[in-house]
Amino acid sequence: MTIATAGPSSPRQLAWARRRRSAARFSRQLLSDRAGVAGLAVLVFFVVVALAAPLLVSASELSATAGRGNPDLAPPSAEFPLGTDEIGRSVLAQLIWGARISLFIGVVATLVAVVIGSTVGVTAGFVGGRTERLLMAVDDWFLVIPFLPLAIVLAAVLGSSATTLAVVIGVTSWAGSGRLLRAQVLSVKERLFIERSRALGASGWHIVTRHVLPHTAPLILANAILTVPGAILAESTLAFLGFGDRLQPSWGKMLEGALSSGALTVGAWWYYWPPGLCIVAVVLAFTVVGRALERILDPRLVDRPMSR
Amino acid sequence: MTGSAVLSVRDLHVTYHGSSGAVPAVRGVSLDVHEGETVGVAGESGCGKSTVAMALLRLLPAGTRTDGEILLDGEDVLAMRAGRLRAVRWAGASIVFQGAQHALNPVQRIGDQITEALRVHNIKGTKAGSLLELVGLPTRRADAYPHELSGGQKQRVMIAMALACDPRLLIADEPTTALDVMVQAQVLALLERIQSERGLATIFITHDLSVLSYVADRLVVMYAGRVAEEGPAAAVLDDPQHPYTRALAGAFPTIGDSASRFAPAGLPGDPPDPAAVPPGCAFHPRCPVVIDACPLTDVELRPVGDGDRRAACLLVPTVAGTLS
Amino acid sequence: MNGADPLLDLAGVEVHFPPRQRGGSVAKAVDGVDLQVRRGEVLALVGESGCGKTTLARAVLGLQPVTAGEIRFGGRPVDRTRAGLRALRRQAQLVFQDPTGSLNPRQTIYEIVAEGPRIHRLPDEQLLVTDALARCGLRPPERFVLRYPHELSGGQRQRVVIAGAMVMSPELLVADEPVSSLDASVRGEILRLLLELVHTQDVTVLVVTHDLGLAWNIADRIAVMYLGRIVEVGPAAEILEAPQHPYTRALLSVVPEAHRMDQEILIGEAPDPTRIPRGCRFNPRCPMLRSGRAEELGVASACQADDVALQPTDHDRAVACHAVHAAASPAAS
Numbered sequence: 001m002t003i004a005t006a007g008p009s010s011p012r013q014l015a016w017a018r019r020r021r022s023a024a025r026f027s028r029q030l031l032s033d034r035a036g037v038a039g040l041a042v043l044v045f046f047v048v049v050a051l052a053a054p055l056l057v058s059a060s061e062l063s064a065t066a067g068r069g070n071p072d073l074a075p076p077s078a079e080f081p082l083g084t085d086e087i088g089r090s091v092l093a094q095l096i097w098g099a100r101i102s103l104f105i106g107v108v109a110t111l112v113a114v115v116i117g118s119t120v121g122v123t124a125g126f127v128g129g130r131t132e133r134l135l136m137a138v139d140d141w142f143l144v145i146p147f148l149p150l151a152i153v154l155a156a157v158l159g160s161s162a163t164t165l166a167v168v169i170g171v172t173s174w175a176g177s178g179r180l181l182r183a184q185v186l187s188v189k190e191r192l193f194i195e196r197s198r199a200l201g202a203s204g205w206h207i208v209t210r211h212v213l214p215h216t217a218p219l220i221l222a223n224a225i226l227t228v229p230g231a232i233l234a235e236s237t238l239a240f241l242g243f244g245d246r247l248q249p250s251w252g253k254m255l256e257g258a259l260s261s262g263a264l265t266v267g268a269w270w271y272y273w274p275p276g277l278c279i280v281a282v283v284l285a286f287t288v289v290g291r292a293l294e295r296i297l298d299p300r301l302v303d304r305p306m307s308r
Numbered sequence: 309m310t311g312s313a314v315l316s317v318r319d320l321h322v323t324y325h326g327s328s329g330a331v332p333a334v335r336g337v338s339l340d341v342h343e344g345e346t347v348g349v350a351g352e353s354g355c356g357k358s359t360v361a362m363a364l365l366r367l368l369p370a371g372t373r374t375d376g377e378i379l380l381d382g383e384d385v386l387a388m389r390a391g392r393l394r395a396v397r398w399a400g401a402s403i404v405f406q407g408a409q410h411a412l413n414p415v416q417r418i419g420d421q422i423t424e425a426l427r428v429h430n431i432k433g434t435k436a437g438s439l440l441e442l443v444g445l446p447t448r449r450a451d452a453y454p455h456e457l458s459g460g461q462k463q464r465v466m467i468a469m470a471l472a473c474d475p476r477l478l479i480a481d482e483p484t485t486a487l488d489v490m491v492q493a494q495v496l497a498l499l500e501r502i503q504s505e506r507g508l509a510t511i512f513i514t515h516d517l518s519v520l521s522y523v524a525d526r527l528v529v530m531y532a533g534r535v536a537e538e539g540p541a542a543a544v545l546d547d548p549q550h551p552y553t554r555a556l557a558g559a560f561p562t563i564g565d566s567a568s569r570f571a572p573a574g575l576p577g578d579p580p581d582p583a584a585v586p587p588g589c590a591f592h593p594r595c596p597v598v599i600d601a602c603p604l605t606d607v608e609l610r611p612v613g614d615g616d617r618r619a620a621c622l623l624v625p626t627v628a629g630t631l632s
Numbered sequence: 633m634n635g636a637d638p639l640l641d642l643a644g645v646e647v648h649f650p651p652r653q654r655g656g657s658v659a660k661a662v663d664g665v666d667l668q669v670r671r672g673e674v675l676a677l678v679g680e681s682g683c684g685k686t687t688l689a690r691a692v693l694g695l696q697p698v699t700a701g702e703i704r705f706g707g708r709p710v711d712r713t714r715a716g717l718r719a720l721r722r723q724a725q726l727v728f729q730d731p732t733g734s735l736n737p738r739q740t741i742y743e744i745v746a747e748g749p750r751i752h753r754l755p756d757e758q759l760l761v762t763d764a765l766a767r768c769g770l771r772p773p774e775r776f777v778l779r780y781p782h783e784l785s786g787g788q789r790q791r792v793v794i795a796g797a798m799v800m801s802p803e804l805l806v807a808d809e810p811v812s813s814l815d816a817s818v819r820g821e822i823l824r825l826l827l828e829l830v831h832t833q834d835v836t837v838l839v840v841t842h843d844l845g846l847a848w849n850i851a852d853r854i855a856v857m858y859l860g861r862i863v864e865v866g867p868a869a870e871i872l873e874a875p876q877h878p879y880t881r882a883l884l885s886v887v888p889e890a891h892r893m894d895q896e897i898l899i900g901e902a903p904d905p906t907r908i909p910r911g912c913r914f915n916p917r918c919p920m921l922r923s924g925r926a927e928e929l930g931v932a933s934a935c936q937a938d939d940v941a942l943q944p945t946d947h948d949r950a951v952a953c954h955a956v957h958a959a960a961s962p963a964a965s
Contacts, residue, residue, distance in 0.1 A: 014777070014778050018740065018778055191733060192728055192730060192733035192734040193733065193734050193735055193736040195695065195726075195728075195734070196726065196728065196734045196735075196793075196796070197747060197751075198695060199693055199695055199721060199725070199726040200721060200725070200747055200748045200751055200796075200800070201717070201718045201721035201722065201748070201751050201752060202747070202751050203751075206751060210747070211736055214736075214738050215736075215738065352815040352816060352817060352818075353786075353815055488680045488681050488842065489680065489842055489883065489886055489887060490680055490882070490883070490886055490897065490898050492886070493886035493895065493897045494897055494899075497895075497897060515815065515816055516816070516888075517816065518845070518887075518888035519888055521888050522888050552817075555817050555820075556816050556817060558820065559816040559817060559819050559820050560816070560845055560888070561845050561848050561849055563844060563845060563848045563872050563873075563884070563887065564848075564872065564873055568848065568849060569848060569849070569869065570827065570849070570850065571849070572819070572820040572821075572823035572824050572827070572849040572850060573820045574817055574818060574819055574820020574821035574822075574823070574824065575817040575818070575820070575821070576821065578785035578786070578787055578788070578815075578818065579785075579815050579817065579818075594817075
């Protein structure tokens with residue numbers, strides 16, 4: 001390691017310089033992971049498409065009346081690159097706008113799940129005792145109850161806007177992260193530097209924010225990325241079962257449309273293959289990127305003493 | 309010397325190949341161990357002492373380059389086929405490690421583990437119970453699981469297993485480091501007794517020179533992959549010739565010696581990184597008596613006094629005619 | 633006795649741990665310790681693992697609640713409320729055995745050393761940190777502040793741990809096996825640093841160790857601990873050169889550094905704090921009892937039946953042994 005040769009700046013500034021350098025090292029490592037880069041490219045593509053949807057296709061093409069005058073279930077043509085659905089609307093337009101909903105719900109649901117899971121996991125692991133037993137009992141309960149019935153009931157009670165759906169999915173899928181983080185916190189808590197901090201007079205809050213969270217953050221990040229595909233699949237499942245947002249297209253809802261309109265039986269492949277493939281691609285991409293992050297950030301690997 | 313050399317190592321070089329390039333861990337070590345003799349190998353972390361131990365039975369990770377000659381009863385270990393090597397690993401020479409306590413299977417009774425070792429090597433007539441007795445454990449402890457034993461008892465079991473095939477050479481790599489002083493004394497006494505009863509040749513590797521003052525007949529002090537000094541243990545400890553040996557001996561003060569009272573002895577700097585060994589005499593950056601020639605001269609072991617002792621230091625007067 | 637007001641005064645301190653399983657017995661790790669640490673001295677607390685020395689050190693720092701007894705620091709009983717402990721932890725610092733584990737691998741040396749000043753909101757943090765690093769031999773400090781622990785050697789890491797303690801200008805430094813994980817040639821340098829700090833920074837050191845050579849190197853006084861009790865205490869040189877308690881003698885005889893003694897290897901393992909023997913707690917392993925020496929002195933039955941307390945023998949020395957007491961005053965028995 002070279003020592004920073006910058007002029008007489010404060011240790012804090014120099015520490016930031018070091019952090020920048022380690023961020024650079026991190027991105028270098030990520031970029032050298034071939035699977036990770038491929039996944040990242042797919043994700044960037046879908047995010048760009050989702051963000052640019054209003055520029056690519058007018059929202060009016062999605063309304064129930066937009067297909068009037070168009071052929072129903074028409075195969076791909078110059079005008080409709082992915083054909084039309086049972087009421088003559090462009091499948092491509094729905095696919096592009098569907099990316100927005102799928103990604104939005106995937107990300108928001110993950111945020112909800114990770115915030116709940118981290119809070120519960122870190123609190124349980126750090127505080128211990130009765131609090132831990134209580135929180136882990138709740139965690140177990142969420143871990144074992146069947147996801148679909150609970151989500152369907154919640155969606156039915158709370159309504160089915162995209163945001164509600166995201167919250168419903170998030171609330172029902174945090175339990176795994178909670179367990180994982182508790183285990184990680186338990187092992188960090190045993191480390192000697194926590195004891196050193198306590199001997200210096202540190203409060204619990206100081207120890208959690210300065211030592212425990214920095215040691216669990218990489219795990220939280222990798223875990224979050226790996227939670228997204230589950231959330232996207234959950235959204236597709238709920239939409240496919242008819243509990244999706246009635247007003248907005250999503251990939252799951254397209255599949256439901258394809259099934260109920262008989263597109264599957266008449267072989268209108270352009271209607272059900274694209275949303276299906278998109279779901280698979282996004283889910284795979286998130287998983288691959290998450291695994292790559294895990295490899296780079298896994299504390300068990302990071303904290304390993306210098307290899308010989 | 310008593311008997312012939314059981315183990316004879318000539319000019320051993322070991323180089324690891326890691327992600328950061330080649331790391332020469334051992335750079336030309338020669339030593340002999342005779343029947344009934346204990347040779348102590350001392351040195352700090354990274355000096356290559358454990359690498360030597362592993363190299364003796366070819367236990368180093370794949371991709372490690374080992375050169376030189378390791379003769380076990382005249383047979384070159386480095387040239388052996390896999391089958392012969394397996395046989396030699398227990399019957400010819402066996403190893404007791406520091407962390408060996410963790411090498412016991414936690415869900416198998418220790419008696420069964422010893423019996424299994426015997427069966428694998430086709431040894432008949434020896435019973436686990438008699439081996440346990442040999443290491444000072446009651447025969448009924450054969451029914452115990454490892455977690456029911458203390459650290460010292462587990463190390464005794466490991467010694468029993470190492471002795472199961474009646475080897476000629478015992479390699480003890482920091483066998484007492486994790487143990488308490490009193491238990492360490494018990495294990496050392498046990499090793500000494502077994503060795504004298506069986507005429508075992510022993511290599512005893514440790515960072516703790518004071519332990520070697522107990523058990524070793526001869527002493528080999530290693531620094532940065534080479535031998536810095538060797539000779540009869542008592543002579544080397546009482547009158548070290550190499551400044552490194554002197555510092556190492558000073559690190560374990562003699563209680564009652566007023567010179568070391570309130571005067572802990574140590575060396576500035578840190579043990580060298582095997583990946584970046586200083587040029588010339590590797591010890592020169594930390595040496596209290598360094599001279600101008602030290603960084604420039606790759607100093608070889610040279611005889612001290614009557615020739616039974618050797619030290620690799622420019623300040624050791626050369627005996628006329630022994631150096632070309 | 634000299635040292636009118638000890639910096640640290642322990643009276644009847646007990647630390648008991650509840651049984652791990654239902655039906656198990658209480659582990660009496662520390663079981664009635666009386667001990668004074670005088671200002672400006674180095675006191676070595678020695679004993680085998682499991683004798684309770686580390687638990688006692690943690691109790692002194694308030695890291696371990698005490699079951700009974702009193703700990704006075706600077707003449708006042710330690711206040712075990714949150715604020716009281718916080719105040720104690722400005723004045724008493726801990727140095728660990730394993731420097732690698734006690735440094736957060738994700739923090740720079742600066743952040744590590746600055747942790748204490750930040751917790752206690754001390755002014756001039758940057759000055760304090762560079763000064764502490766320099767005092768602990770990490771010179772120039774600028775070379776080290778931005779490094780991470782894994783970029784330093786073992787000896788340097790231990791210096792960082794000591795700097796992280798000295799940055800608070802503590803009155804008491806509790807060092808738990810400060811050199812046992814270091815290389816032999818580095819060990820002396822760290823011990824020298826501790827001695828230097830005692831002489832120049834007015835810090836008092838309680839060093840917990842199993843290593844009698846270390847005690848010979850740096851300690852003014854020694855307290856020998858066995859199964860939760862202090863069995864012998866006194867000036868280091870006197871104890872090491874003429875131990876009185878049979879346990880101290882046995883311990884010393886197996887230390888390779890003292891090879892002029894005949895070895896007296898005690899049988900059995902380190903004793904179990906869940907099963908403290910009746911009478912003198914050392915009696916099942918006592919060589920004096922075994923050899924019949926205790927019988928000659930007429931104390932053999934007392935050894936097995938009566939608990940024994942520390943009693944002064946010579947000037948400034950005290951021993952807890954029936955046989956020693958009987959030999960000192962034959963008329964009393």
